[in-house]
Amino acid sequence: xxxxxxxxxxxxxxxxxxxxxxxxxxxxxxxxxxxxxxxxxxxxxxxxxxxxxxxxxxxxxxxxxxxxxxxxxxxxxxxxxxxxxxxxxxxxxxxxxxxxxxxxxxxxxxxxxxxxxxxxxxxxxxxxxxxxxxxxxxxxxxxxxxxx
Numbered sequence: 001x002x003x004x005x006x007x008x009x010x011x012x013x014x015x016x017x018x019x020x021x022x023x024x025x026x027x028x029x030x031x032x033x034x035x036x037x038x039x040x041x042x043x044x045x046x047x048x049x050x051x052x053x054x055x056x057x058x059x060x061x062x063x064x065x066x067x068x069x070x071x072x073x074x075x076x077x078x079x080x081x082x083x084x085x086x087x088x089x090x091x092x093x094x095x096x097x098x099x100x101x102x103x104x105x106x107x108x109x110x111x112x113x114x115x116x117x118x119x120x121x122x123x124x125x126x127x128x129x130x131x132x133x134x135x136x137x138x139x140x141x142x143x144x145x146x147x148x
Contacts (some may be wrong), residue, residue, distance in 0.1 A: 012039065061091050065103055067139045070094070073126035078107045078115075085110035103134070 014022075022035060033041075062071035070076075074089040087096035087106050096106045103117035111120070121134040 009036065014039075063089050063092060063094050065134075068123075068134065068137045070123065071126055075124040076103065076106060077122040077124070077131065078110050078120050080107075080111035080115075 022038060026033070026035060026038060060072075062069055062074065064070075070089045072089055072091055076087050076089070076094065078085050085096075085106075087094055087101065089095075093100040094103065094106060095101070096109060101109060103121055104115075107115045107117045107120050118135045118138055119133075122131040123134055123137065124131050
């Protein structure tokens with residue numbers, strides 16, 4: 001393959017060793033992509049890992065938990081008796097032990113007691129490395145004070 005880059009491009013110097021490994025890997029895959037395409041994909045992946053918002057695409061599927069959207073691939077964690085329990089958003093459902101559950105169903109199945117899912121769930125969104133408490137993501141409703 002010898003396609004030209006479709007946009008204005010610039011040279012990006014890499015070591016000879018890296019270039020040779022790249023060409024070797026390209027040969028093993030049957031030259032399905034140009035070197036510049038592979039390089040661009042690697043740079044996009046690096047940017048995504050170091051700045052997830054830079055290339056984040058909106059998820060089309062996921063679980064809507066009140067006002068918090070959990071995109072496909074989101075992990076949920078709860079802790080009970082010192083043990084971590086995890087489940088995952090797959091498509092439009094939360095799956096725990098092969099079953100579709102709600103966040104409440106997950107924390108109660110893991111803990112065996114009535115627990116508040118907002119207070120006992122931690123969330124790891126796709127392309128993120130930081131667990132966030134569900135409660136911190138929840139929008140509080142403003143209390144209505146009677147007019148005086």
